Structures are given as structure tokens and as C-alpha cells.
Amino acid sequence: MKRNIQILMHTHWDREWYFTKDETKVLLRNHMQEVMEYLENNPDTVYVLDGQSVMLDDYLELEPEAEDRLRELIAKGNLRVGPWYTQTDLLLVHGESIFRNLYYGIKRAREFGHPMLVGYAPDTFGHSSQMPQIYKAFGINSTFFWRGYSELKGKKSDFIWKGLDDSKIVGVNLATGYQGAKYLESDPEELKIRMNKIMNVLDTYSTSSNRLVMNGHDQMPIQKNIKDVITEIENIYPEDTVEISDFESYVEGLDVDNLEVVTGELTDSKHARIHRTIGSTRMDIKLLNTEIENKLFNVLEPLAVIGNNAGISYPHTVVEKICKTLFGTHAHDSIGGCNSDKVNQDIKQRLLNALEMVNTQIELHLRLLIMGDKQNEYTIAIVNGLPEKREKEIVEFEMLTRSKHFELFNEEGEKIPYSIVSQQKEDAGLIDRQVAARLQDIKVFRTTIAVPVASIEGLSVQYYTYQDVEEPVTHIESTLENTIENKFGKLIVTDNQIDYVHLDTNKKYENILSIENSGDAGDSYDYSPPVEDWIINSKDNGTLDFSVNKTTNYQEIQFDLKMNVPLDSKARENRIAHQEVGYSGSLRLYQNDSKIYVSLNHINESKDSRYRLVIKTGIISDKVKVDGYLSNQEKAVYNQEALDIWETDQWVEKPVSIETAQSFISLKSQNKQCTVYTEGLKEYEVLGDSIYLTLFRTFSHLGKRNLVNRPGRPSGIEIETPDNQLLNQTFTFRVSIDFQNANQESKISKRYLTPLIGYQQKEFNRFNINPRENVTKTSKYLSLELEELVVSATKLTEENDLFIRLFNPQNKEVTAQLPEESYLSNPMEELKGSISSFTLAPQKIKNIIIKK
Template identity: 65%
Template structure:
């Protein structure tokens, strides 16, 4: 065979890991100076800048005068940038974050030249099954990656990867890794020895006569003697062609009609570790990230669309800034949490900064919208962030008043009923510094209420008013029995376990929700059970103190759940449980809603522990339904085939049956269903009839060797990371569960759960003073689409201030919706295509539309 030995020069650039992003910025300046000098001296050379456009920004931040020089090399095709903004994780972040990462990455690359439209994800810990469609929407027809492939997927490392909707891209597994030909030897004998290790692997796995030699590594400087190396390589392989190449040329050499077809996620761990349990590492960081993503995509962006109708300029700059902060924390190591303590501290601080920006912009928008209501200064604004009509909703609303009592009125001056959740008295001078500066002593009441809303149009605002009254709020009713119920079911505690009675079937779910404590001998990459584990459940090691409140619009059960568990690994090995830990758990039921809403507060006190919420579903099933990126899929409960062969075939990591979902996990059989909806808890395992949802885990090292599920060398490096024990870290976990009553698709219920109505009161006292704007007016516009089962992923304004909506079809059948307003199909780059009156999406298909004002 006359082979084409295609050498691809590149660098893999982890912006942070056990080193900080600021260290790599300084290194990048030196790296780029060498690369550009080499490319200018050797204009036939192609160099891949790791598929991420952020490297442009990081370099020019320190050397802005080099912009024209860099631009010239990108325009000529010597330097290839994009399509990503950063090398993101492809399982743990929000689906919108994947779209936006590509959007901003391609957009930035286009400012310098032609972007590299290749789905290059060399080191990512697994690949979601929706990625082929996402890639195709950006005009990307191929993906190159290292981790996640095995012969269970295909015999050859070149294949066609078919996504959940049927979209296909060329998949290329880098069989010798992205670092396989790093630092190629110049001396002929040593080079031949090296190539004798590389070429047999590529000969075995390549589907054509092309062989891709990846000449690069983590922060590796450009190999300046590459042309001399190539001359020696030509002497070793005189019958073969030796050339510098790029990804596109390699794909062009493949006969796509002869490639095998691969489906599903790429998460096999035969040749490279995939770290299937990294989804529960540093849950403080992951939960903070999810909170920002939800507030950005589900609240701020649609709120700002409504605000633009009211005369408030859309905050494009804030959205882009927050997005890029997020993407900087979404790299596989960064969001994975597998970093040094110093780096994780920096990541967390950047996320806190992003949260402040998002939360402040949301409050500012709501405040300006209230000021737009010239009819009354006692205004409450309610916003529906979804472009569809909502009915029978409950709004959590915070009211600040000088009096204990107040009344709320709708647009027709009719009094609205509500229920009080809590009320606290505080000093107004601690809120508004002007009060303190004037030496005023003003006390105010901060009251949280639940306000029922019968209906509200899509993507709209309703304006209510309030009136302070000098009367006491009535105390909530405290029943004598420790149980709460609504039309769907009853929650109660019996024999020290939480139980639920389904009123429709009369079935009783005993120990429906419990807390599991086990050991963790793993590291930042992987949970690993200790060799002598001792697994405890709150049923046996817990004590419950129960209080109940019944109000008209909600019923609440609070459990002070005290567990006695091992404090550390030594106690666990000795089977000693001497540390009391508390989970303060609130469960709420609402009228007309079958879900049980759960909030857990916990402050960690233990080391080398893992905590999971366990749901006793009563359902035996071989498959579990979950959501991925804008899609639903069925996953096996137990990974039978890979688990049966992994040791015999020498997989580098055990393919444990711990999986990742985005926002729901559902077990079903012919008679029943049980679904858990989550806010940021994405790692689950199904054992027998129980769904185990990981809350958090604690451990001591970035990497460790010889774990039970991961034999051999440590992943990363073997350094201590005491912060990962999360001692004194306060956690808030939020999720809901439902014994099946709803006939809605779970994706729609999850979107509704994650996108509640937003309410805001125009307050007398504020941290910051702002002037009313003459351009801001009360808005009565709305956009209520009949989505017919389609689910909204995002609603925002494009750079041209056009309303852009991304939808997806989670169902197994095609769905068509009518669009009453002028609408266009759109690209993922948010550009208009053709005018449409209806939109039809196939099963699991994603659709982008622009609807004009």
C-alpha cells in the first residue's frame, strides 16, 4: 500500500489545570511569537491552534500590536483557528452553552479569516449523542477526538457518526492520541523506532491509505526541525508520501460510502480514560455554573427580549461577557474540577463574578420595567420568559414593605390571594446606604409569598400593584399530624422513613426519598469505592425531626435529617460512625401539580465521603429515559456488554453504569413511571428499583494511582488538593420528583420547572439609585406560540436585534407548528434563511427561527 503519511502540526492548549490561566497566557505569548516566526519563514506550513478562538484573545491581550501579523497568517490559511471559543466539556454543561461556544468561536475566527470548521475536541471526556446535529448546524461535517472510542463502536477509527436525529458527520478517533507524534526524533534510527510504534496502530485502525500523525502536545512548542524530520521519514518510507496536512484534507481522503456507521454517545473507555464519574467532582463549582446558565438562558435573555419592547436596550455586551466567562470555565478540566486547589479557587471566583453580573442585570431590567409603569409607583411586574401561554402557575415573590401587611391587586384592581412563606424584620439602612447616611431609623419587613397566577401570555409582562396595610399577616396553619397532601398524593413519615401515597393508585412508596452515605477513595477525575467500603442509608443511620405547615397555596414539610456517619476513611474502614451531619430538607406540594418539590441544605463535615439522594421508584426496567442536549434518549440501566469484557480486553477504566443527564431521569414500565427533575445534579445510577442521584463527593488528591475502577497510573498528577474535601462548604440541592400523573413529555415539564415565572416588586429601598428613563414604557406585547409539544431551548435577540428562538422536538414523531407572525428559518449563526408559515421538526431535531417584531 502506498500510504499518505499526513503530519498535522498543532498545540493542545489547556488554559488551566494544575497551572493557572494567567501562567498559560504568559507562555502563550512566547509560543505565538515562535509559531508566527516559523510560519512566516515557512509559508507552506499549516499550524492548528487547538480549535479554540480564545487563544486569539489571550495572545492579543498581552501583545495587541501583533494583531495584523496574526490576521495575515490566518487569512493565508497558515494558522487555523476555531470553531470553538474554548475547548468545552461535551456532557456536563448546558446545551445552549455548546451552541454559544461554537457561535462565539466561529464569530471571532471570522473576524480574522476563514474559521476551521472541524469539530476538533481532542481531550474531552466523552461526546454527547446530539453533537452530530449541532456540528451540522454550524456547517461542520467532521469531528476529530481522542477519548470515547472502542471496537464496540466500530472496527476502524474512521467512521460515520449518526446523531439522535439522524444527522451524520465523519468521526475520526485519534488512535494514537492528539499527542502521538509529539517531539518526533530527528536522528534516523530513533525516528524509525518511534514510527514503528505509531504506524502499526494507524495501519490497523485507519479506513483509508491516509495516516494522521498528530505532531503536538500540551503547551508543546512548535517543532522547528519538522522539515528535516520529514526528509528522514521519507527515507524510512520510500514508497509512501510524507506531507504536512490539515484535518479537512484527511477527511477528503476517506471514501465515506465505505465507512461504518456509529450511533449514540462516545463514552467508551477502552483506549483512553473517560472519567464517567467526574460529573460529581466539585459540586460547588458545578452547581454554581448551572445556576448561572439557567439565569442567563432561561431568565435574562428572554426578559431582555421583553424589555426591548418596553424601550430598554438589549444588554448584548453583558450577555457576551458572561458567556465568555462561562466558556472559560467550561473546558473539560475546568468544569470537570480536576485541577489544583489554586485553579479551582480561581474558577469559582470567576463564576461568582459572572453570577453577580447576571443577577444584577436581571434585577436592573425588572426595576426599569416597573418604572415604566407610570400609573403607579407601587408596582409588581410578572414576566413569563417562555414564548408560550402559561396557566395555573405559582410565583415566588419577595415583597419589601414598612408594614407587616399588604394587599396585591391585578390589572383590574381586583385583590389577589396569596400565601406567606416567611417574613423577617430588618434595618432599611442595611439595604439603602442613603438611609444610614441620613441617620434614619427605618424598619422594614421582607416577606416571601407564593402568588397563584391563573394565566399569562407568552414572552410578556403583567403589571400588578400593591398596597401596604397596617395589619398582621396571618400565621400559617400547623397541623397536628406530620403529613401533607394535595390532589395527587400524600407525603408522610412513618418508622423514621419518608413515604408517599399515590392517591390515584393507592400505592404507597416506602422510603421514597433517602440519603446514602458511602466512602470515596477516588480523586478529582473519578469516584472510586474504598477496598473496604461501608454504605449507610438514612433509614438505618438517620433520625428525622418533622414539621409541617399548611397554607392555601402550598403545603410544606420540613425535615431536620440527622445522619451519623464515618468522619473519614479511617473510621469507615473500622466501621465506626461518629460524626453527626445534618440535611435540612424542605418538601413542598402545590395544588394542581403532581410534583414534589425538594430543597436540601447541607454543610459538609466529612472527608472521603460520597452522598447520594436515593429514590425508591418501585419500577424494574432495563432502560432509563433521560435528556441530553436538546434531545431525549434511552440509556441502559446496566452497561452489560462493556462490563463483561473490560478486564479481559484491558480497558484503561471500568465502564461503570454511572451516567449523565441534563435535567431529568425517568424510569417506566407498562403500569407506572417515576421521574426526577434536577437543577444541576446530573450524575445518576440506577440500581434495582432505585434512582441514585449524586449530591456531592469529597476526596484528597488531584490524581491517584491504582483505583479499583481505574488501575494503573494516576490521572493528572498526584498532588494533594485538600480543598476537595469541601469541609464547611454549604450546599443547596434542588430537585423535584413525580409519580407519573402528567401526560406531558418530560422535556417540557423540565423546561417549565427550570423556567418559572419571574416576579419583582418596585421597592422603596435599594442598594443603588437609578433614574427613570423616558424611553421605558409599560409593555403589553406578547409572543404566545402554540408549540404542539416542541420545547424551547432559548429565546434571545440577535446582533441585529431580531427575535431568535431555538426549539427542539423530544418526541418520537414529527411535529408541525403554525407561526402566525412573520418568521424565518435561521442558521445556528443566527442568520435568516427562508420565510415560513409553519415549522416542522423531525424526532430529536433542533430548529432555529427568527420572528420579526
């Protein structure tokens, strides 16, 4: 068969890894100068700029005068950019981050010409099963990738990838890697040897006469002698055609109707490493990223929608800046944490900067909202950021008052009972520098309170007031009991363990919570057990001190857990556990909520370790239900098929049964269920009747060779990274555990991660702002009847229309009604026709625009 050898010229541009983004910016300027000069002199040539539009911004930051040349090359199709803004990870970040990354990537590429509408993700550590639908929504009908494929998925490298919702796109596994034809030799004999190796692989896995030869590598400069090389290849294979090509041309040559259909996640590690346990590397960075994502997508954006109704301009540019800062940390290496210490320090600092921006914008919006209530001096705003009505919930927020005691009143003047969570006395001069400048001695009380909200409409504000009083109006009752309870169940602490009794079934779940410490001989890519591990559990080797507090609105067990663990790998090897470590925190029950709210605080003091939270569910199942990007799915508890063959089939990495979820993990058996909801803890393993959530792991090197689960060469490079031991790093972990039967885990999770917001108009602030006359008290709201549909995004378009992204996590169709002036949209926020109601199929995503 005559073959069409298609040379695809590209560079793979890791913005940071064991080198910093500032180093690569300087290199990029040099690289782009060479690429543009070559393309201008060879107008029949195509060059792919790694599928990420951020390279345009990075280059033009240093050489803005080159913009016109760049535009011309992109407009002519010589230089291919997009669709991503950055080459993101496709398992670890928020689903909205995936949508926004493509949105900003395509938008930026459009400003220069036509974006490359190809799902190019060459080096990502695995691919979510929802990506076919997401790609297709953006008009992307194919994906090209390297990692995650094996013959268990499909026999050939060209296939149809069917997503969770049955969306289908063309999938192409780069069988020789994105770097397979890097630096092609100019010597004819050497080139022949090299090309024969490449062609043998491509002949085995390709389905058509096309052979895609990837001529590029990490930060590889353009191969200027490529045309001479092509001439030599033509001499080697005189029966074949050889040309410089692109991804789209390769897809056009496929017989799409006869390709094998592949389903599910692409996370197999036969030919390329996936690093299935990278989800717990540098948890300080990952938890920080999740905090920003949750605040941006679940708090700031819907809050800004409400603010716009009150006359506060929507902060489009601030949101874009935060997004792009986030996306700069979402590349597989960056968010994976598999970098040098210097790079991880830079990533963490950029995330801290993004957190400051999102926190400040949230507070600014809340302050301006409160100023809209010009009738009241002492005002509190309670905000619902979901476009759905909510009932019988608790909002927790901070008060700053001159008096130790105060009373709350709703808009009808009724007194609202509240519980004090914590209270401390402070110097107002440390908050507001004007107080210190005037040499005033003012003491204030900072009080965190929990307030019941009987009912609140969607996307709305309720305004409360308060007044100082002399006598306490509420209190915490400390008791000597060992039990707390609500109408769903009760928690009991006995014999160094925590039990739960589910009242509906009278089922007792014993030892529901403990901490596991084990060794970690791995590196920044993979957890690896030591050859001989020593696993320690807090139930058997720890002490649990506790106290019980009961308030009007919740009951709580506060605890202090101590356990002894090995200091490092040498101590573990010698079975010496002299290092005391502690976990403090609380278990809380609310009267109208079936979840057990768990908060853990920890300062790490051990090295070469992995810590996991063990949730004993009392349920044994071979399937576990989890959420992915805007979806639910069932996964096998044990990766049986791959584990049976990985050694004999010589996989490059053991396909361990450690998996990734976005925000919940649920086990079911007959009439029993246990669901764990998490805030950033995404790596889990199910063993027996227990869910193991990785809290964090510590290790010594960026890369190591010959790990127990990963034989052979090191991933990355073998350099020491002492920061990865996370010594003295402070962690706060939050999860909730629910033993109630439910089939709306995604909806519950969304509410869990989108709490009601409370904010008090404070007398003392870090920054002063002027009142806005145009800001008014808003009574607008939007309470959609969404049934079992779940909201992913609530924001304004750039035209200031309301944009809502929904998905159906159920295995049945769900119908919803919409208000007047509602329109279908695509993810680029472009109108696609009016709509008054719709029925959404299982796992489908819908984009809606509602005009004012």
C-alpha cells in the first residue's frame, strides 16, 4: 500500500518544569523569531504552536512590535494556534477550568485569525471521559494525544472516542509520541535506521495510508533543514509520498465510518506513563488551586451577577486575570507538582496572588452590596449564589463589633437565633490603620457565628440588621457527654474510635474515621511503597482527646488526635516511631443536614510518608460512583483487567487502582450508602469496606528510577527537591460524610461547595471605599426549577447577559423550564436560538443565556 507520510512540524512548549516560566519566555522570543523567519521564507510550510494561545501573549510581552507579522502568518494558516489557552491537565482541575481554558484559548486565537480546532493534548497525564462532549461543544471534532492509551482500549491508534453522553469525536493516539521524529538526522544511513523504527510502529497501529510523523520535542527549535530531510525520506521510500502536513489533513484521510469505537477515560499506562498517583503530589499547591477555583466559580461569579442587579459593574477583566493566572498553573507538570523546588515556589506564589485577587473582589462586591441598603447603618447581607431556592440552611460568617454581645434581626424585624462558633478580642488599629494613626485605643470583638436561614430565593440577597446588647443572647454548652446527634444520626466517641448510628436504619457504623500513615519511596510523579512498608493507623497507635459542644444550630465534637510515626524512611525501615504528630479538628452535625462535617488541621513533621484519611463505610462493592467533569460515572473498585496483564505485557507503569474524583466518592450496597464529599481531596482508593482519601505525601526527589510500581528510567530528572518533604507545612482538610441514601450526589456536592455567604458592614476595614450612589438595594432573584439538573456556572457574558451552564448527572432524561428571553448557547457564549424548556439526556451539558 502506498503510504502518505505526513510530517507535522511543531514544538512542545512546557512553560515550566525543572526550569521556570521566565526562562522559557526568553527562549520563546528566540524560538518565535526563527519560526516566523522560516515560515515567511517557506510559505508552503505549516507549524503547530503546541495547541496553546498563551504562547502568543508570552512572546508579544517581550516583542510587541512583531504582532503584525504574527497575525499575517496565523491568518494565512502557516502558524497554527489554539484551541487551549494553556496545555492543561485533564483530570485534576475543575470542570469549569477546562471550559474557560478553551474559551480564552479560542477567543485569543480568533483575534489573530482562525484557531486550530483540534483537541491537541500531547503530554497530559490522562483524559477525562467527558472530553468528547466538551471538545464537540467548541466545534472540535478530533483529539491527538500520547499518554493514556493501550490495546485494552483499541487495537489501532485511530479510533472513534465516545464520551459519557455518547458524543463522538475522532481520537488519534500518537503511537510514537509527540516527540517520535524529533531532530531527524541529515545523514542518509542514520535517517534510514531512525525512520524504519518510526514506520514500523506507525504501520502497526495506523488504520489508513496516512502516517503521522511528529517532528518536534520539548522546547525544540524548528528544524530548518526539514525539506532536505524530506528529500532523503523520499529516497528511502520511493513508493510513498512525503509532505509537511497538519492534524486536520490527517483526519481527512481516515475512514471514519469504519473506525473502532473506544469509550471511557484514557488512563492506561502501557506505552506511556500516566502517573496515577500524581493527584496527591504537593497537596499544598493542589488545595490552594481548588480553593481559588471554588471561590471563583461558586462564589465570585454568581455574586457578581447579583451585584450587577444592584448597579455594581461586573468585573470581567478581574475574572479573566484570575482565570489566566490559574491556567498558567494548570499544565500537567505545573498542577501535577512534578517540578523543581524553585518552580513549585513560583507556582504557589502565583496561586497566592490569584487568591488575594479573588478574595478582595469578593469582599469588595459584598461591601458595595451592603451600601445599597441606605436605610440601615448596621447591615448584614446573606447571599445565595445558586439560581435555585434554598431552605433550612445554615450560613456561617464573621462579625466585627465593639460589643461582645449583639442581636440579629431579619428584614421583617424578627429576632434571629444564632450560635457563636468562636470569639476573640482584637485591637482595631491592627485592622484599620486610620485608628492607629490617630492613636486611638479601640478594642473590638471578632466573632464567627452560625445563622439559620429558613428560606432564600436563588441569586438573591437578604438584608439583616444587628444591635449591640449587654447580656449574651446565645452560648455554647460544653458537656461531658461523648455523643452528638441530629434527626439523621448520632456520633459516639468511645475507646479511641468514632462510631455513627444511622437512625433511619438503626445501623451502627464503627470506627468511621481514622488516619493512616505509610511510607513513600516515590518521587514527584508517583507514590511508591517502600520495598518493606510499615503502615500505622491512628485507631491502633494513637490517642484521641475530645470535647462536646452543643449549640442552638449545631452540635460538635472537637478533637485532638496524636499518633507516633517514623520520622523518615530510615526510621521506618528500622521500625522506629518516635515522631509525634497531631491532627486537631471537629465533627459537626446540623439538625436539617444528614452530612457529618469533618475539619482536620495538621502541621507536617515527618518525611518520606503518605497520610490517608480512612472512612470505614461498612459497605463492600465492586463499583464506586464518582463525579468527573460535569458528570457522574461508575468506576471499578479494582483495575482487574489491566493489573492481570501489566507485567507480562510490559506496561511502563503499574495501573494501580488509585483513582481521581472531582468532589465526591460514593459506595452503595442494597439499602446502604456512604458518600464522601471533599474540598480538594481528589485521589482515592477503595479497599474492602473503606474509602481511602490521600491527604498528602512527602518525598525527596523530582524523579527516581526503578520504583516498585514504575520500573526503569526515572520520570523527569533525578534532582533533590527538599521542599517536597513539606516540613512545617500547615494543612486544613475538609470533607463531609453522608450515610443517607441519595441519588443526587452532584447536586448535594454543588451546594456543599457553594455555601450561603454572609457579610457584615464593618466599622473598621483595611481599605476605605466611597459609597456608590448608583448602587441600590436589590430585590431581584432567579429561582429556576431545575429538578435534578446541576449548575456548573453562573456568570455574565461579555455582553452582560446571564449565562448558566447546566448538566444532567442522572441516568435518565430530565426536563426543566426556563424564564422568558432564554436562549441556547455554545460555550463561546454565542446565541443559538430561543428556548422555553428543554429535556436533557443523561450526562449531557447545556449552555443557556437569559436576556434581561
